[in-house]
Amino acid sequence: MGMNQTPASERVHISFFGKRNAGKSSVINAVTGQDLAIVSSVMGTTTDPVYKTMELLPLGPVMVIDTPGIDDEGELGALRIRKSYQVLNKTDIAILVIDSTAGKGEEELELIHRFHKKGIPYLIVYNKIDLLSTEKIKDLAMSVRAGEVLVSASDGMNIQELKEKIASLKPEDTHKYPLIQDLIDPLDLVILVVPIDKAAPKGRLILPQQQTIRDILERGALSLVVRDTELKSTLDHFLAQGVCPKLVVTDSQAFARVSKAVPENITLTSFSILFSRYKGELETQLKGIAALSSIEDGDRILIAEGCTHHRQCGDIGTCKMPEWIRNYTGKKPVFEFTSGTEFPDDVSSYKMVIHCGGCMLNEREMKYRIACCQDQGVPITNYGILIAQVTGILKRSLGPFPEMQKLI
Template structure:
C-alpha cells in the first residue's frame, strides 16, 4: 500500500455474487471500466475471489470483490462456494448478478435471503437484458442491465452508490475525545514487521485522525517518552502506545494523563471494545489444557519474537501459570466452528473492515466463546486495563460491574 492510498479497511466493500456464467465478471468489468476479471464462456472461470482497490465514481475509494459461482460443483467447487460466502462477511454492498434469459433460481433466492439475514444492502443486476426479449417492469432491488451493450450500467453504479451509505459521522479513532490544540503523544516502537521506512497502519491512521482534529501529534520511541514529557512544558491530553510496551509506558506516564493503546483504539473504532473487555476478564477462569485461538486479520513475515505466535502465548502462560493449547489463524481465514476454543484473542483488525470484525465477534458470541483483542488483554495482564479505558465512560461501567 502506498502512503497516499486509502487503506482497504476504510474502503466501501462491493461484492459481486451469482451463479456461474451469469456474467458476474463481465458486470465487474463494465462497472469499473477496466478488465479486472477474466471473462470466458466456460463455467467456473473465476476460481478464487478477485480483489481490486480502486476509485469508483460517484463513490470514491472502493474495494471490488468478484467471487466464484455460488453453484460450483465437486469438492473443489464446495471450497470455492465457501470462499464466496466468506466474502459476504466483509461486504458493504452486494450485487447479485443473474441471467435475464433464465431468471432467478433457487440459488439466487438463497443468496438474497443471506443478504437480508446479514443485513447487507443489495441490488439484483439482471444481466443479458439485450437477449431477454420483452422488457418486464423492474421489481424492488432489481435493475435490467447488459454488460455487452452497456445498457443501464451507469444506473447500476448509481444504485450501488446510493446503497453504500458510509457512516462518515461515526466514531473516529481518537478525534472525538481530543480538542483542537491538545497535545497527543504516540509511543511507536519501530516494528520489525513493518516495511522499512513505514509506520504500521494503526499508527498512520491515528496520526491522521489527530491532525484532522487540529491537535498536535508528537511521536516518540518508548525510551524517549519520559524525557519528552518532561520537556514539553504542557501536559498531553493523551498518551497512546503500542501494546507491546504498555508496562513501561504506563510507568513513565503521569497518573493524571490519559493512557491507552493503538489496539484498544482500533477495537473501539471497529465497535468491539466492550466485548473485548468482557473477554479479557475470562482469562482468570481458564483451565490447564484449554484451547486458545489467536487470530490475526493480516498476513506478514513473522519475526523470531512475533507478538501473535510467540509473545502473547508466553505472556498468557506467565500470567496464568497454566498450560494452554494455542491455535493460530491469519488473513481471511477464520473458523466457522469455534466450539473447541475457550477464548479468542484477535489482533486490532486494522486490515479488516468494521463489518468483518463485527462478524467475527458475532460468530464468537453466537457460539458463547469469549472474544478479546491483543491490546485489551495485554492491558488486563499488566493490571492497567481500567486506566487504559478511563476516557470511555461506558467501558468503565463494564469494568466496574
C-alpha cells in the same frame, strides 16, 4: 497506474455473486471498465474469490470482489460455493448477477435469503438482455422492482444506471464513538508513542497511527510523535518547561515501559483501546478478557489475525501471545491460529478467542467475527487488551473511559 494507498479496511466492499454462466466477470468489467489503466480483471485461480482495489466514482476507493459461481459442481465446486458465501461476511454491497435468458433459480433465491439475513444491501442485475427478444425485454422491464436493473454487459446497456444504483447503496458511517476527538480540545498536546523495531514497516506509519494523527489534526490539536526510548527524556523536558500533554497514547506492546515513564496524573491509553471504542467493540472485549482468569491446562484458545502477510502481527500472534498467556495464567492451554480470511464458523470448542486489531479487515467482517463468538457464548478479546491485562495496566489504560473501568 493509479496505485491507491487506501487500505482495504477503509474501502467499501462490493461483491458480485451469480451462477457461472451469468456473466459476472463481464458485468464487473463493464462497471469498472471506465479506466483501463486500473481495471484488469483478475482471473487465473477460480478457486478463490478475487479481490481488486479500485477507485469507483462516485463511491471512491472500493474493493471489488469476484466470487466463484454459486452453481459450481463436485467436491471442489462445493468448496468454492462455500467460499462465495464466506465473502458475505465482509460485503458492504452485494450484486447478484442473473442470466436474464435463464431467470432466477434456487441458488439465487438462497443467496437473496442470505443477503436479508445478514442485512446486506443488494442489487439484482439481469444481464444479457441483448439476447432477449424485444417482447421479453418489455415483459421483464414491466416487472422490474426497485433494486433490480436490466443490463447488457456486452454492449454496455444500462451500465451507467447500475453504477449509480450501486453508489446509492453506499453504507453510512456508523461509528458510535469518535476516535479521539471527544477526549481533547483544540491546541491540546497529545503524545503518541511509536516504537520502531524491526517489525515496524519501513518508511511509513501503520494505519492506526496515521488515523490518530489525522483525527487529532481535525480537532485542531497537536500530536507529538516520539519513540518509547525517547519518551522519558521528552516528557521530563516538556514538563520542566511547563508544557503538559493532555493525553499519552501508546502502542500496546510498549505499554508497560511507557506506563512507568508517564506520571500518574497524566492520562494514558493505547491505540488499541481507542480503536476498540471507535469500532464499538470495547465493552465486548473487556468482558472477553475476564475469561483469561479461568483458563485451565488443555483449554483451547483461538488466536486469529486479519492479515496473512503482516509480519508484525504474525510474530505477536504465534509467539508472544502464547508466551504471555502461559506466564500470566500459569496454565498450559492449547493454542490454535488462523489468519487472513479463514475464521471458523464454529468457535464453540474454544474457551476464548483473541483477535488482532483487525486493521486489515473491514468493519463488517470484524463485527461478524465478534457476533460469531457472542452467538456461541465464546468470550472474545483483542491483542491490545490482552497485553494491557497481562502487563497489569489495563485499568490505567482505560483512564479516559471511567465507565469502562467498571467492567473489569
